[in-house]
Structures are given as structure tokens and as C-alpha cells.
Amino acid sequence: MVMSKKLTPERIAEIMAFPITYDEDCPKLTKEQLAEFRPAHPENFVKEKRQKITVYVDSDALEKFNATGLDLESYINSSVRTAVAEYGA
DSSP: OOOOOOOOHHHHHHHHHSOOOOOSSSOOOOHHHHHTOOOSOGGGOOOSOOOOOOOOOOHHHHHHHHHHTOOHHHHHHHHHHHHHHHHOO
């Protein structure tokens, strides 16, 4: 699996310094045109603020999860969304 580089200040500077080429296939957009952009799948955007909660997890389960290298917070959010959609909670 290819992992993206972390957004360090150096990486952000590298991205900002990358030249942008505009042509007939990719014209420069006006502020009005950019304001018209909408998400392709707005249902995937959560507008509510996040809420901090406390969850107790068995230490052996947490150790095994951490060994996978996955982001625990994203995984839990995804799992909760799936459960709500599947079980209608």
C-alpha cells in the first residue's frame, strides 16, 4: 500500500511551491465559479461538531488494534456510522 507523506511544514511548502499550469483543458476558475462547487456526495460530510467521549477498551484489544497501524478515531467513527446505518439506532 502506498502511504501519503505527512503534511509537515516542509511538505506544505513543497506543495505550495509546485507550479500550476492552466490551459484550455484546465482553465483558471473565477471566485464565482469556485463558489458554485458542491460536494459530489454531501451525505458524507458531517457538519456537526465532534463530541469528546470516554470509552474504556480492553488493553489486549487495544494493543492488537494499535499493531495494525490504523487510526483508532477514524475506525471508531466509521464503525459507529455503519452500526447506525445497519441497525437504525
